[in-house]
Structure formats: structure tokens, C-alpha cells
Amino acid sequence: MNALSPSDAPIVETASETVRERLRAGEEIALLDVREEAFFAAGHPLFAVNLPLGRIEELVTGLIPRQNVPVVVYDNGEGLVRPAVALLRQLGYTAVSALADGLDGWRASGGELFIDVNVPSKAFGELVEHVRHTPSLPAEEVHARIARGDDLVILDARRFVEYNTMSIPGGRSVPGAELALRVRDIAPSPDTTVIVNCAGRTRSIIGTQSLVNAAIPNPVFALRNGTIGWTLAGFGLDHDASRKAVDFTAENHAKARQxxxxxxxxxxxxxxxxxxxxxxxxxxxxxxxxxxxxxxxxxxxxxxxxxxxxxxxxxxxxxxxxxxxxxxxxxxxxxxxxxxxxxxxxxxxxxxxxxxxxxxxxxxKQENGPQPVLLSRQLADVSLVTPAALLAQNAESRPPLILDLATSRTFRAGHVPGAFFIIPTDLVTHPDLPTERQIILTSPDGVAAKIAARRLVENGIEATVLEGGTAAWTAAGHALETGLSKENALSEPVDIYKRPYEGTDNAREAMQAYLDWEFGLVAQLDRDGTHGFSVLET
Missing domain, CATH: 3.40.250.10 (Rhodanese-like domain)
Known part of the structure; x- marks a missing residue:
């Protein structure tokens, strides 16, 4: 008798309570939500990790490096679990199961559901403030201090790209881990007040508490509710700021390290x-x-x-x-x-x-250069087209169909002219995918495109990949188009959940609702009971 293929083998189920028992016991487990991020953000277990079906082969090795670890997969009835389990088995994962009755099963068994993304960290930030009474100031007080010319520094604990998009006037970029290392040189006088901000609450709280824990002599406060609170108070933000931290001195480095x-x-x-x-x-x-x-x-x-x-x-x-x-x-x-x-x-x-x-x-062994791509299996040999050849084909009377597998955020920022946005999960099953027209796939570095090309070929659809991806297109000096609309999208942009604190066009109601949600996270942690957080109380 022939062995069952991974796609035909029976799927083992794991009960929600078993997952919670492993979490409480400190045993390794991966709980994967294989929906797109917008659906994940609408409700999921606390320690679920979002890994959409179409991104599994591209990202799973980095997220789950051990192939015999228990992996539990779920969706909300969309039919994604079976192909996800089959793919994970093909990639060598040996302990893959499905969450019994999916998200409904988790809820029905008494499991707590959390909205938004990166929730463990955000809930932990709220718990830190609750336990440690992390000092903070409202936007109105910070604004008044700035207007008076008080001796203060404003340190933005987010990534530089977020700070550069919008920041508190006069603030400088000092991403979270840099704070304790550099603050003594940024504010050498112990009389200088240090104010830490992010877009919302978490990195403000953790950044401020980091400096409290680091025992710096300065008064230190979080900007309460970050740039959201600043905006809700009616104050303007800077854009395209580029101020960064100063280098640290040997004396202050020694204090920080100790x-x-x-x-x-x-x-x-x-x-x-x-x-x-x-x-x-x-x-x-x-x-x-x-x-x-x-x-x-x-x-x-x-x-x-x-x-x-x-x-x-x-x-x-x-x-x-x-x-x-x-x-x-x-x-x-x-x-x-x-x-x-x-x-x-x-x-x-x-x-x-x-x-x-x-x-x-x-x-x-040491290396340099960008982070290497971690792949779960060798990329397939696929037909390639150079940027120059694609440019020529695009000028023909019947150009190829260019499908871009970048995230919707990346596609919106820039894509090959004439390309269409498509979510990898939708690629094989999309009803508007023509079989009589040449298909060329691209992605930022070409990796996701090569993975997708294998899937198309396995389903009887020939595809060519832009060699080097969109990065090679721009490196060759060719221009990009920007924007995402109904005219150039074959998928709804549900791959990205729009955070209420991102960008500069957020509705006041959405920002306030986000803050209200964060305030309720400590109570949710109590109800959930699986977190294992332990706040240092010194």
C-alpha cells in the first residue's frame, strides 16, 4: 500500500485546553494563525503568531527553527488549515496538528480573544505601568514645558522610520534598546528632564521604565499616550525629522553596563x-x-x-x-x-x-551585509526574465501580466509599472488569473516570487520570475509606480492591518478607541491566565 501524501494524511487535532496547559507549563509550542493579518487582528489567542498560508514557505524557518516542535494551526472556518498543515508537513515539520474547532473552539472552551497585533508586548506594557506606576506626563503638560523653554529632552523610542514619519517637535530618535546606553550623554545634567514617547503607549512605558530601572539620576517621564495623545490634545507634529542620539562616552558606557x-x-x-x-x-x-x-x-x-x-x-x-x-x-x-x-x-x-x-x-564565524534569507527548502529552478527584457515586453502591444507578491504596504510605496497586487494565498485560486497570457511574478527580492512560481507550476500554470525582484528593477535605474487601488489590485489589501497609530491620516475616534483598548489589557490578561509575565519590582 502506498503511503499517504502529506495533503491526504489525516489531520490530528489538539484541544484548546491542551494548548493552554502547555503554555502554563512553560513547554514549547507554536500556535499559528494562518489567516491574513487584518483578520488575525480582529481576534486571536494571546500567544498566536500570524503566519498567513501564502507566506509560510517564505517565513516559517525563521519563526519555527525546530521541525519537531508541536505546531498547532487554526483559522476561523476559511478552509486554510488543511493546506497549511499539508505544506508544513512537506517542509519537514513532524508534529503539526489543527486546533480543534478553530477559533470558535478556542472561544467556546473559555479561551480569551485579543484584538490588534503584537498583543503580548502591549499587554505586558500595560501590566508594567500598572505594577510599577511608571511616571508619565499628559501632552498638555509636556507642551507647556516646551513652550516655557524648560530643560528637557524628548526621546522617541520607536524605529527611526516611524519617528521620521511623525514626531514630537524637538524630539530625537533613540530606539528603545539605545535609551539606557545613550541617555547619560544625551542629558548629562541630572537636572534635565527626560521624556520618552512612542506612537501610543507600549514603547513609551517600556522605554521610560528602562531608564527608571537603569537608575539614571534625571527626572524621567513617558509622554502619556504618545503621539496619539499629543494629536488628540490638538498639537501639531513634525514630519521628516532626522535628529539621532549622540555617541556614548567611555565613562557613561561603564555606568550603563554595570x-x-x-x-x-x-x-x-x-x-x-x-x-x-x-x-x-x-x-x-x-x-x-x-x-x-x-x-x-x-x-x-x-x-x-x-x-x-x-x-x-x-x-x-x-x-x-x-x-x-x-x-x-x-x-x-x-x-x-x-x-x-x-x-x-x-x-x-x-x-x-x-x-x-x-x-x-x-x-x-562573522559575516557582513544584510540579513540572509532563511528558507525551508531550496528554491525551485524557474524561468527568469531580466529587468531589461521585462521593460521591452512591457512596451509591446500585448504586455505580460505582472503580479507583485509584496505586501500591500510595500506595493503602495512602489511597484513595477503595470503590476498588479495579489496576496500569495490567492494566487492559485484567483478566478481572474488568465491562463492564456504570460505571467511574470515579482516580489521585493524575488524570493516570494520564486516560491509562488513553484506553486503555479505545480497547478499547471506557467510563470516567469523577474530576476532579482523589484529591487533589481530599481537597481537597473527603472522607475516605479506608486499607489494601490481597485484598478491595480487582484486581492483586497487584508494582508496588512492598519494600526490606528500609523501614518498621519488617522481618525480621532480610532485613536481614542485604540487607547481605550490598551487600558483594558490588564483585565484581559487576568482572564486569560496563560501569560507568565513577572514584572520586576525594584
Whole structure:
């Protein structure tokens, strides 16, 4: 008798309560929501990780590095579970099951549902403020202090690109993990008030509490409710600001490192040697995440092989974007001895039981350049077209159909002229996909396009891939089109959930509703009971 193919094999189910038991027990488990992000953001379990069906092959290796870890997949009745389970099995995952009765089963069994994205970190931020009474000032008070010319600095704890989009007037970009490292040089006088902001609440709270924990001598406050609170108070924002942190001095670096060491030890962060790292890497009984918490620019200049770029402040804010297995093992590194320790002391409080810091890079292979793509299997050999050839074909009377598999956010910012946006999950089943017209696939770097081309070929549809993706198109000097509309979209842009704090065109009602939701997260954590958070109370 022939063995069943992965797509035909019976799907094992896992009960919702079993998932919660593993979470409470500190056992490794990955709970995957395979819907698009907009649907995920409408309601999901606390530790669910969003990995849409069409992105699994592209992203799963980074999120779930151990192939024999328990993986539980769910949707909300859209029919995505069976193909997701089949694909994961094809990619080598051996312990894949479906959540019994999907999202309805979770809800019916008493499981709590959370809206929005990056919820564990946001809920934790609210708990930190609740427990530690993190100091904050309302927008009106900060605005008055600025108007009076008070001695203060405003530090924006978000990524630089977010700060550059909109910022508090006079503020400078100091992403979260940089705060404790650089604040003593930004505000050398202990009389200078330090105000930390983000767009909403989480990074303001965590950034401010980081400085409180770091025992800086200055008065320090969060800007209450961030740029949302500032906007709701009627104050204007800066756009395209580019102020950054100053370099740190040796004396202040030593102070920051000493205090970071104390915090790391107090919260149970462990320290490993290169030999111990190799031992961790050799084990097959845990999911290992190796993360470099420095800035992306520093990472590209030089980093340890096998380590991914995860700037510390953003890692604490959005842990589920790097780590797909709850209770996995985390190794952090930097070159200053501050950022990894500060990040680690927060991850321990976030309930990650095994957090290590690696200081010594001796004997370990180093690389430079951008973060390598982690693939679950070798890309298929597919037909390629150069940017020059595509440019010529686009000028013909019957040009090819160009399908762009970038996210809707990236597509909107810039795409090959004439391209259509499509979500990878929709590619094979889309009713308007013509079979008589040449199809050319592209994506930012071409990887997602090659993955999608394999799927089309497996379904009897020939496709060609733009060599090097859209990046190669721009590198060749060709212009991009911008915008996303009904005229150039074959999918609804549900792959991205529009955060109420992103961009500059948000409705006041949506911003206020977002704040109201954040205020209720502590109560939701109590009802959920699986979080394992433990806030440092010193």
C-alpha cells in the first residue's frame, strides 16, 4: 500500500485546553494563525503568531527553527488549515496538528480573544505601568514645558522610520534598546528632564521604565499616550525629522553596563561562552533563536553568522515577529554589553524562561551585509526574465501580466509599472488569473516570487520570475509606480492591518478607541491566565 501524501494524511487535532496547559507549563509550542493579518487582528489567542498560508514557505524557518516542535494551526472556518498543515508537513515539520474547532473552539472552551497585533508586548506594557506606576506626563503638560523653554529632552523610542514619519517637535530618535546606553550623554545634567514617547503607549512605558530601572539620576517621564495623545490634545507634529542620539562616552558606557549587568542578573538572564553557544546549537530538543539586538546599520557592518537582526527595543515591542515558539530559547548579542542585557531583562519579565547573553565572539564565524534569507527548502529552478527584457515586453502591444507578491504596504510605496497586487494565498485560486497570457511574478527580492512560481507550476500554470525582484528593477535605474487601488489590485489589501497609530491620516475616534483598548489589557490578561509575565519590582 502506498503511503499517504502529506495533503491526504489525516489531520490530528489538539484541544484548546491542551494548548493552554502547555503554555502554563512553560513547554514549547507554536500556535499559528494562518489567516491574513487584518483578520488575525480582529481576534486571536494571546500567544498566536500570524503566519498567513501564502507566506509560510517564505517565513516559517525563521519563526519555527525546530521541525519537531508541536505546531498547532487554526483559522476561523476559511478552509486554510488543511493546506497549511499539508505544506508544513512537506517542509519537514513532524508534529503539526489543527486546533480543534478553530477559533470558535478556542472561544467556546473559555479561551480569551485579543484584538490588534503584537498583543503580548502591549499587554505586558500595560501590566508594567500598572505594577510599577511608571511616571508619565499628559501632552498638555509636556507642551507647556516646551513652550516655557524648560530643560528637557524628548526621546522617541520607536524605529527611526516611524519617528521620521511623525514626531514630537524637538524630539530625537533613540530606539528603545539605545535609551539606557545613550541617555547619560544625551542629558548629562541630572537636572534635565527626560521624556520618552512612542506612537501610543507600549514603547513609551517600556522605554521610560528602562531608564527608571537603569537608575539614571534625571527626572524621567513617558509622554502619556504618545503621539496619539499629543494629536488628540490638538498639537501639531513634525514630519521628516532626522535628529539621532549622540555617541556614548567611555565613562557613561561603564555606568550603563554595570547597571544593565545588575538588572540582567536580578531577572535571571544567563551568560554563555562561544563553546556553550555551540552546545546549544547542537541540541535538537529546543527551539533556538539567535538575535543581534544592535541597530540594523551595525548589524550590516558585521555580525555573527546565524544571528538575525532584531533591534532590542523592537524585539521587546514585537517579539512574535521574530520568535514563533512560545518558551523557545533566546540568545542575544551586542558589542557594548548594555543593549543585550537590557533587552534580556525585559524578555525574562515577558515570561521567556531561557534567555542568554553572548558577549564573546572569539572563534565564531562573522559575516557582513544584510540579513540572509532563511528558507525551508531550496528554491525551485524557474524561468527568469531580466529587468531589461521585462521593460521591452512591457512596451509591446500585448504586455505580460505582472503580479507583485509584496505586501500591500510595500506595493503602495512602489511597484513595477503595470503590476498588479495579489496576496500569495490567492494566487492559485484567483478566478481572474488568465491562463492564456504570460505571467511574470515579482516580489521585493524575488524570493516570494520564486516560491509562488513553484506553486503555479505545480497547478499547471506557467510563470516567469523577474530576476532579482523589484529591487533589481530599481537597481537597473527603472522607475516605479506608486499607489494601490481597485484598478491595480487582484486581492483586497487584508494582508496588512492598519494600526490606528500609523501614518498621519488617522481618525480621532480610532485613536481614542485604540487607547481605550490598551487600558483594558490588564483585565484581559487576568482572564486569560496563560501569560507568565513577572514584572520586576525594584
Amino acid at each position: 547597571r544593565a549587568q545588575e538588572l540582567a542578573e536580578e531577572t535571571g538572564v544567563e551568560f554563555i561562552t562561544p563553546a556553550q553557544l555551540r552546545e546549544l546549537e547542537s541540541r535538537t530538543d529546543h527551539s533556538l533563536y539567535r538575535l543581534d539586538v544592535r541597530s540594523p546599520e551595525e548589524y550590516e557592518t558585521g555580525h555573527l553568522a546565524g544571528f538575525r537582526s532584531a533591534p532590542g527595543g523592537q524585539l521587546v515591542q514585537a517579539t512574535d515577529e521574530w520568535i514563533g515558539v512560545r518558551h523557545g530559547t533566546i540568545v542575544l548579542t551586542d558589542t557594548d554589553g548594555v543593549r543585550a542585557r537590557m533587552t534580556g531583562h525585559w524578555l525574562r519579565q515577558l515570561g521567556w524562561r531561557h534567555v542568554f547573553v553572548l558577549d564573546d565572539w572569539t572563534g565564531l
